[in-house]
Amino acid sequence: xxxxxxxxxxxxxPRNVGSLDKKDATxxxxxxxxxxxxxxxxxxxxVNEQGVIEDxxxxxxxxxxxxxxxxxxxxxxxGKTLDEASQIKNSDIAEELALPPVKVHCSVLxxxxxxxxIDDLKSKQQExxx
Amino acid sequence: MxxxxxxxxxxxxxxxxxxxxxxxAARYQEFQKALHPDKYANASERERRISLxxxxxxxxxxQTLKDPLAxxxxxxxxxxxxxxxxxxxxxxxxxxxxQMELREELAEIRHADDPMGSLIAFMQRLDLAxxxxxxxxxxxxxxxxxxxxxxxxxxxxxxxxxxxxxQETEALEEELL
Numbered sequence: 001x002x003x004x005x006x007x008x009x010x011x012x013x014p015r016n017v018g019s020l021d022k023k024d025a026t027x028x029x030x031x032x033x034x035x036x037x038x039x040x041x042x043x044x045x046x047v048n049e050q051g052v053i054e055d056x057x058x059x060x061x062x063x064x065x066x067x068x069x070x071x072x073x074x075x076x077x078x079g080k081t082l083d084e085a086s087q088i089k090n091s092d093i094a095e096e097l098a099l100p101p102v103k104v105h106c107s108v109l110x111x112x113x114x115x116x117x118i119d120d121l122k123s124k125q126q127e128x129x130x
Numbered sequence: 131m132x133x134x135x136x137x138x139x140x141x142x143x144x145x146x147x148x149x150x151x152x153x154x155a156a157r158y159q160e161f162q163k164a165l166h167p168d169k170y171a172n173a174s175e176r177e178r179r180i181s182l183x184x185x186x187x188x189x190x191x192x193q194t195l196k197d198p199l200a201x202x203x204x205x206x207x208x209x210x211x212x213x214x215x216x217x218x219x220x221x222x223x224x225x226x227x228x229q230m231e232l233r234e235e236l237a238e239i240r241h242a243d244d245p246m247g248s249l250i251a252f253m254q255r256l257d258l259a260x261x262x263x264x265x266x267x268x269x270x271x272x273x274x275x276x277x278x279x280x281x282x283x284x285x286x287x288x289x290x291x292x293x294x295x296x297q298e299t300e301a302l303e304e305e306l307l
Binding site for chain 2: 029031032033034035036037038040042059061104105108109112116
């Protein structure tokens, strides 16, 4: 199977691998898994007071496409507001990395990971406000 | 052969998670004998083709019923609970955190002082986790309610992560040998 250069680049030199303190009130953690292939993905974002994502990182155990999808996503969300980040669609990721059809589910996992991270952050903020 | 029969009916077993493995194996042998290619040496092309199809059907039925995960998936399908969506994602943070830790641990075994020893210990723990999931499946399958079947679905998903991890431990074992 021929993979795109962008995909290989993200797979070979993944950006923003690591983790943030999940107890930090400004950090949102998204933990998702794909039962069909057993991939596990953790995506974390840190927002500033303006609600802009200033840092993002990930850790993924899975195939190259899952790693590339989450790596690309952390690059994309930096500098975005939560609303903007929640607009990112799996099809945008699949298109950018030219994922083959059998690997499209990896981009679905990445989209769900950022959504889960945003949900986690919002529930933390509500807890703080309430 | 009646292809509309369920795998359970085919093997004369009750549609339950707990099955009699001896009965399954015995019935499988009978099928294998009856469908053995030698028996069809002088048969027509068409009869040979039919017997091959039947043997393939029996094989997939046997493999499905023999393996606990495949059997659980099949039982859920019989109860119209689909599991085939490849885009399905789960969000159970506690379980996934645990999976992440296990994968980190496995990745570190490669650099351990005694990789094979560490791997064997890891495999034994994983084996126990798999056995415990299967035991929970058995308990939840004992009653067929929407609630217990939903539990079974969750357990099947979890078991798929454990099986995947097991494949990775086996791959590492090959590498270390």
